[in-house]
Amino acid sequence: MQEISWILLLEIVYTLVVIATCLRIIYDTNSTSKTLAYLMLTVFFPVLGIIIYFCVGTNYRKRKLYSKKIVKNELMQRHIEKQILKESEKTWNSVPVELLKYQKLVKLLLNDGLSNLTGNNKVEILKNGEEKFPAVLEALKQAKHHIHIEYYIYEDDEIGNAIKDILMEKSRVGVQVRLIYDDFGSSSIRKKVVPELIDAGVQAYPFYKILFIALANRINYRNHRKIIVIDGNIAFTGGINVSDRYINSPKRPNQLYWRDTHLKITGPGIYYLQYLFICDWNFCADEELVPQKDFFSASQENGENAVMQIAASGPDSDNPTILFSLIQAIGMAEKEILITTPYFIPGESLLDALVVAALSGVKVVLLVPGVSDSRMVSAAGKSYYGDLMSAGVEIYEYQKGFIHAKTMVSDQQLSVIGTANMDNRSFELNFEVNSVIYDSHTAQEMTKIFYQDLKDAIQINPEEWEKRPLYKQFPEKLSRLFSPLM
Numbered sequence: 129m130q131e132i133s134w135i136l137l138l139e140i141v142y143t144l145v146v147i148a149t150c151l152r153i154i155y156d157t158n159s160t161s162k163t164l165a166y167l168m169l170t171v172f173f174p175v176l177g178i179i180i181y182f183c184v185g186t187n188y189r190k191r192k193l194y195s196k197k198i199v200k201n202e203l204m205q206r207h208i209e210k211q212i213l214k215e216s217e218k219t220w221n222s223v224p225v226e227l228l229k230y231q232k233l234v235k236l237l238l239n240d241g242l243s244n245l246t247g248n249n250k251v252e253i254l255k256n257g258e259e260k261f262p263a264v265l266e267a268l269k270q271a272k273h274h275i276h277i278e279y280y281i282y283e284d285d286e287i288g289n290a291i292k293d294i295l296m297e298k299s300r301v302g303v304q305v306r307l308i309y310d311d312f313g314s315s316s317i318r319k320k321v322v323p324e325l326i327d328a329g330v331q332a333y334p335f336y337k338i339l340f341i342a343l344a345n346r347i348n349y350r351n352h353r354k355i356i357v358i359d360g361n362i363a364f365t366g367g368i369n370v371s372d373r374y375i376n377s378p379k380r381p382n383q384l385y386w387r388d389t390h391l392k393i394t395g396p397g398i399y400y401l402q403y404l405f406i407c408d409w410n411f412c413a414d415e416e417l418v419p420q421k422d423f424f425s426a427s428q429e430n431g432e433n434a435v436m437q438i439a440a441s442g443p444d445s446d447n448p449t450i451l452f453s454l455i456q457a458i459g460m461a462e463k464e465i466l467i468t469t470p471y472f473i474p475g476e477s478l479l480d481a482l483v484v485a486a487l488s489g490v491k492v493v494l495l496v497p498g499v500s501d502s503r504m505v506s507a508a509g510k511s512y513y514g515d516l517m518s519a520g521v522e523i524y525e526y527q528k529g530f531i532h533a534k535t536m537v538s539d540q541q542l543s544v545i546g547t548a549n550m551d552n553r554s555f556e557l558n559f560e561v562n563s564v565i566y567d568s569h570t571a572q573e574m575t576k577i578f579y580q581d582l583k584d585a586i587q588i589n590p591e592e593w594e595k596r597p598l599y600k601q602f603p604e605k606l607s608r609l610f611s612p613l614m
């Protein structure tokens with residue numbers, strides 16, 4: 129009798145826990161599809177569903193990890209905001225006529241993220257590690273005042289150690305060197321590389337350090353940004369981490385070919401990247417980094433006049449700014465949208481934007497990997513292909529190797545190059561950064577690169593795709609149910 133009463137008590141307690149969890153999910157989760165997915169997990173998978181929700185489902189957009197400000201003085205903050213708006217308006221007034229149609233996108237990034245619009249930028253597209261790392265090494269060697277580096281993956285390998293040696297050398301001669309590394313993605317440098325850097329005077333800190341008690345939650349919210357800022361004038365950002373795998377070398381003929389895209393930016397376009405680094409540094413370091421004049425001293429004379437903004441978002445931002453910027457850019461396209469992404473789980477809003485664009489007569493082309501490193505993510509992504517192709521979207525699968533670039537080109541006028549994949553993780557969970565470039569020259573070069581990549585890809589035939597057997601479609605449909613959680 130006593131045993132029965134204990135079982136009954138446990139059942140009552142568990143029922144109350146389930147009800148409380150469901151109420152929290154309903155209150156805490158903004159997306160309807162995501163809410164339903166977590167409710168399904170909680171109700172149909174006893175205990176496990178609740179654990180999964182509390183490990184990965186907490187809405188950090190409501191519980192901000194930190195305040196994204198570089199100064200604590202409110203008067204100074206408002207002064208900076210006014211200056212950003214003033215300088216952005218000045219830049220906008222000099223934009224070429226054909227780019228004026230992007231006014232709503234410019235305003236979105238200004239209003240949602242206070243991302244300044246800058247001109248007089250030199251933008252260089254770097255394909256793969258073969259082009260990125262020589263440019264990075266040379267720029268690091270020329271550093272005079274400071275080097276700020278922030279990476280999701282920094283590995284203890286040949287290129288990682290080559291960069292490490294330069295950072296140590298520069299630190300010893302008085303250059304301020306600061307490194308932020310993601311504690312999960314860069315776990316290989318914790319024991320050896322980081323201590324060596326610190327011994328040489330480099331300041332190095334993990335972003336959102338993984339502690340055993342909060343292990344799962346902290347793995348879920350990662351810093352996926354890749355940023356290098358040198359002397360407040362030169363910056364690198366894009367999809368390429370610090371790792372040998374990104375370099376297609378004849379020394380490693382059996383290595384998987386890695387196709388990726390990065391940027392070198394010279395000019396005031398680097399200011400928001402510097403701003404992001406300072407904010408991230410003040411969150412994870414033991415010191416407060418006060419903005420200095422030398423941090424924002426970019427030359428206005430670069431021989432080019434690319435106009436650009438930075439789109440950044442994460443659990444710290446009020447809105448999924450990167451998602452909003454992509455939807456806005458897609459809606460403004462008139463002729464052509466070219467998208468490359470390694471992980472494609474668009475969600476309802478982005479899916480609708482692409483379908484509407486295609487049905488409106490805009491040519492929409494999507495390039496994704498032929499083989500993904502995640503079967504479940506790949507299956508979930510494929511579940512959207514039928515909806516897209518029925519609207520006229522062309523979908524290609526890359527065959528030469530693994531395509532890791534995260535880019536979008538619109539009408540040969542607008543380019544988006546960054547760290548964010550087209551999936552829920554990038555839009556909601558990770559700290560990400562994209563460069564938004566309003567420049568026809570850059571967009572035309574990106575268009576050429578895209579069509580070159582298509583030569584190494586195979587287009588999916590819509591009719592054959594529809595005729596696939598049900599046993600192939602079922603895993604995709606099933607994975608789609610959980611796609612809001614990926």
